[in-house]
Amino acid sequence: MTPTTGVECATVIVPMDYKNPGNGNLEIAISRKKAADPARRRGVLMTNPGGPGGSGLGAVHWFNAQTDVLRMYDIIGMDPRGVGRSTQLRCISTPSDDSFPSRPTDAELSNWSEYARSIEANCERGGGEMRRFISTMNTARDMDVIRGALGEKKVSYVGYSYGTQLGAVFGSMFPKSLDRSVLDSALDPLKTWHEQDVDVVDAITDNVRKWTEWTAARNSTYGLGSTPEAVRAVLDGIAAKLKAGPHGGYADVSSFDYAVGATRYRRSWAAFSRHIVSVVAGTSSAEEASAVVAALKKGDIEPTSAGTYQAVTCEWDWFTDVNTYYNDMKRWRDTNPYGGTVDYMAPTNCTFRAFKRPEKIPAITRKYPAGLVVNSDGDTQTPLANGRVMAEHLNEPLINVANDGQHGHYALRRNACVDALVNKYLVSGVLPASRVTCAGTDIAENVPPGQATSMSVQSSRPLSDILGEIASETKPF
DSSP: OEEETTEEEEEEEEESSTTSTTSOEEEEEEEEEOOSOGGGOOEEEEEEOOTTTOOOGGGGGTTTTOHHHHHHEEEEEEEOTBSTTSSBOOOOOOOOOOOOOSSOOGGGTHHHHHHHHHHHHHHHHHHGGGGGGOSHHHHHHHHHHHHHHTTOSOEEEEEETHHHHHHHHHHHHOGGGEEEEEEESOOOTTSOHHHHHHHHHHHHHHHHHHHHHHHHTTHHHHOSOSSHHHHHHHHHHHHHHHHHSOBTTBSSHHHHHHHGGGGGOGGGHHHHHHHHHHHHHTOOOHHHHHHHHHHHHHTSOOOSSTTHHHHHGGGSOOOOOHHHHHHHHHHHHHHOOTTSHHHHTSOOGGGGOOSOOSSOOOOOOOOSOOOEEEEESSOSSSOHHHHHHHHHHHTOOEEEEETOOOSOOTTTSOOHHHHHHHHHHHHHOOOOOSEEEEEOSOOOOOOOTTSOOOGGGSOOOOHHHHHHHHHHHHTTO
């Protein structure tokens, strides 16, 4: 390994196709930050940031505040196969299309299919033979090769988001190789990727509902309605005006629907309520409305490698009848289009998968020591419902981060409760109770319910600034 500013880097050579190792090799880039106290060292802690397609070389720096963990573990980062400094899988670029409406007509639904077909065709053209072998199972095999190259009998593991699926697959395939494991913001191991998208839109809808409840309890301050239904009616009224033309700084209903996704973050609730007041009054500027949408899009999770995501998500079975997607799209269009729900229900490139899967995802089992699962109840990327199933299926403790819309918690959010529980487990092997609740760090502004609070004495920061701050904190994923 070559040291760089306290971090060593190396490349591991692995087969492209483990069943036919003579069919070419790939390079896997790894990083290592050695245990600060060699006398207390207990092994290596492998990491994955999610995606699929996220670069993990820099993950060795995420644990800088976790002193005991740094003393006892070599932290290992990795760019998975297909990603970053590892051998890359690339798609031929498909021009992005951000113009899809949030409330499409029935005639417009086929536009999503045509776009998805184009992505799949371009990924097939750009990916070639390698594309079939960029998979969770082969990445798990790569991890076990890395374990052997490091001279370790076992590894411990912290994975975020899709990295929880990778960790669960690794443990299922190599149970004797896994020691302690933390699955933060977990997927559901019993559902397909598209089935979990249904959980995503449910979580988006639930966050909108919780914001309407919070705002209704503060009607004396915001005047948007004394019941959640009345507050929701205000949103619907704005949307109705936007169907006729620009209003309140927004050019169209699609941009407004997208902006309502801000309700995911409790930290934004007060500012979002103030923003809605100004939109109703017609005093919100086009510049602020545009900045709100731009800040939310900046926080969207984009895979590092445009190609890995489109290959790995095709491991799951996808409906091939486009009408299945169209029916779901129409249902969400007509009931709750806020937060981009319709787009989650649309066909993807995997609907038109051009390659045959070399193998199926293995059944998720646990024949290794019990680990931890962490999920929050407002996360729309990996909803709490997914984490509950992962914890129950693996028979592991679940840490629920309450009243928090953020994604990824351990070592990333300065959540003292989560960090203490996970560190105690990683350092001492002590598990918490089977179900534990930690308060979130995504905290709504202190606007007391039931009494008038002048909006002028609240934080004067505009909604776009708060969302921009959140977006910058989201970037590790």
